[in-house]
Amino acid sequence: MIKFTNVFKAFPKGGLALKDVSFHVAKGEFAFLTGHSGAGKSTVMKLIYADERPTSGEVRVSGYNVNEMRPRDVPLLRRKLGIVFQDFRLLEDRTAEENVAFALEVTSARSSTIAARVMRVLTQVGLAAKAQAYPRELSGGEQQRVAIARALVNEPTVLLADEPTGNLDERATRGVFQLLRDINASGTAVVMATHDLDLVRQAPYRVIELQEGALVYDSAVDEPRDQAAAP
Amino acid sequence: MNLTLREAMLTFKRAPLLSALSVTTIAFSLFVLGLFGLVVVNLQDALRAIEERVEIVAYILPGTPAEATAQALKDIQAFPEVQGANYVSEDDALVRARAELVELRDVMEELERNPLPASIEVKLKPGFRDADHVSIVAERMRGFGFVDDVRFGRDWVENVDRLRGLAAAVGIVVGAAFAVVAIIIIGTTIRMAVLQRSREIAIMRLVGATDGFIRRPFLLQGAIKGLLGGLVAVGLSFGAYLLINRYLLQSAFFTNGQALAIVGFGAVIGLLGSATSVGRHLKRV
Structure with missing residues (x-):
């Protein structure tokens, strides 16, 4: 599904964002990507959705080779992924429903099916009642749910979540995290970058830890360790 | 296409101020170009009026038989450069001279014999009224045995030529400069819309x-803005034309085709401006 093999990524101004990173996330898996700010979590995410290309090594995602994919294939890869960010990235001048529908429209989905599919995912994230609300009328947690609905509407095989709870209070964080777990339970692989170790400890999921661009711990490969020792 | 149209229209709704600003900028850029266009159009009209007066006159030897002149007239009328040729008899010439040279009327009255020769006056078709063609036709007319002399005011024709060349050069250089400025201003405006x-x-x-998919609504939107700007520019030019006509001088306005060309030019600049702005933006991010 997602396979990094000896990936190096250089910063444009020199220095390495990633040093020799290798891991494999299987279909349907839930994996945390942890580490301090600047450890390389976002770079890993960007490599997965082909916003960046590796300097060396190989990145494979959903049958695409990110190293050598043609620019016109990038949108096709992204349609197989759902992406969620810390800052939600909703369009302020569109309602929740329109924000979600937007992701279907750009893929030239049949317009007759769009409304039904949008309502289905909004229901799934518990926001069917607020379909007509604009982002500014929604709480942070609700906005993130809209973003998750938008990520889900194309029925992705992988959901990428880059610090999805970074801007949320504790209650909203729990809600959003539970939603991601439910999504994973229904078969979608989830890669969630976070530095919220409480969340990481709560669930029995795989943990991949980065430190200054290097992979220092992978619970799928390494011996279990005392979570308290982790940063 | 449906979606492209909807997204393009949404921009006008969501950013009405910036959209109006774009259209206004395009309109005024094209208006300046249009004003210059009006100057060129009117200058061309004036030049054409001057060219109308380019004429070749062949004086005919006295005593030439009428049939020979009539045949020559037909031959000259058949020249490809010739628009029309007139025979002016000796008597006609005298009548005309009396009417035109009032100061010499007394002298004319006392004449016992008409001293004026008969002549053939030739007008050339538009496009042939320059020194080269005039000389060629004059030379050919000289070939008729009974033609005494051919006159066409060489200096006059050459001056007209020079004026025409100057007008064309100024028109092209200044017009191109205005067009480039318009393109730059319009491009910048559209760039703002993309950045927004x-x-x-x-x-x-x-x-x-x-x-x-991302590009299409921008292209459509750019073309629509350019089109609207072009329409406003033609409207403004028409207003300026009415004012000039009323207070300054009698002038001409664009033909429908020329007005349409301005609107079309606006649409094309809008489209190309959007294409390059979005293209650059997409390449950079």
């Missing part, structure tokens, strides 16, 4: 929109 939506473009890309 850069966040939206980034989000579209994240959810898997192709560059073509």
Whole structure:
């Protein structure tokens, strides 16, 4: 599904964002990507959705080779992924429903099916009642749910979540995290970058830890360790 | 297409101020170009009026038989450069001279014999009224045995030529400069519209929109803005034309085709400006 093999990524101004990173996330898996700010979590995410290309090594995602994919294939890869960010990235001048529908429209989905599919995912994230609300009328947690609905509407095989709870209070964080777990339970692989170790400890999921661009711990490969020792 | 149209129209609704600003900028850029166009159009009309007066006159030897002149007249009328040729008899020439040279009327009255020769006056078709063609036709007319002399005011024709060349050079250089300025200003305006939506473009890309999909509404929107700007520019030019006509001088306005060309030029600049702005933006991010 997602396979990094000896990936190096250089910063444009020199220095390495990633040093020799290798891991494999299987279909349907839930994996945390942890580490301090600047450890390389976002770079890993960007490599997965082909916003960046590796300097060396190989990145494979959903049958695409990110190293050598043609620019016109990038949108096709992204349609197989759902992406969620810390800052939600909703369009302020569109309602929740329109924000979600937007992701279907750009893929030239049949317009007759769009409304039904949008309502289905909004229901799934518990926001069917607020379909007509604009982002500014929604709480942070609700906005993130809209973003998750938008990520889900194309029925992705992988959901990428880059610090999805970074801007949320504790209650909203729990809600959003539970939603991601439910999504994973229904078969979608989830890669969630976070530095919220409480969340990481709560669930029995795989943990991949980065430190200054290097992979220092992978619970799928390494011996279990005392979570308290982790940063 | 449906979606492209909807997205393009949404921009006018969501950013009415910036959209209005774009249209206004395009309109005024094209208006300046249009004013210059009006000057060129009127200058051309004036030149054409001057060219109308380019004429070749062949004086005919006295005593030439009428049939020979009539035949020559037909031959000259058949020249490809010739628009029309007139025979002016000796008597006609005298009548005309009396009417035109009032000061010499007394002298004319006392004449016992008409001293004026008969002549053939030739007008050339538009496009042939320059020194080269005039000389060629004059030379050919000289070939008739009974033609005494051929006159066409060489200096006059050469001056007209020079004026025409100058008008064309100024028209092209100044027109091109105005057009370039208009393109730059319009391009900048459209660039602002693209930058204003850069966040939206980034989000579209994240959810898997192709560059073509992102580009299309911008192209349509740019073309619409250019079209509207062109229409306003033609309207403003027409207003200026009415004012000039009323207070300054009798002038001409664009033909429908020329007015349409201005609107079309606006649409094309709008389209190309958007294409380059969005293209550059998409390449950079």
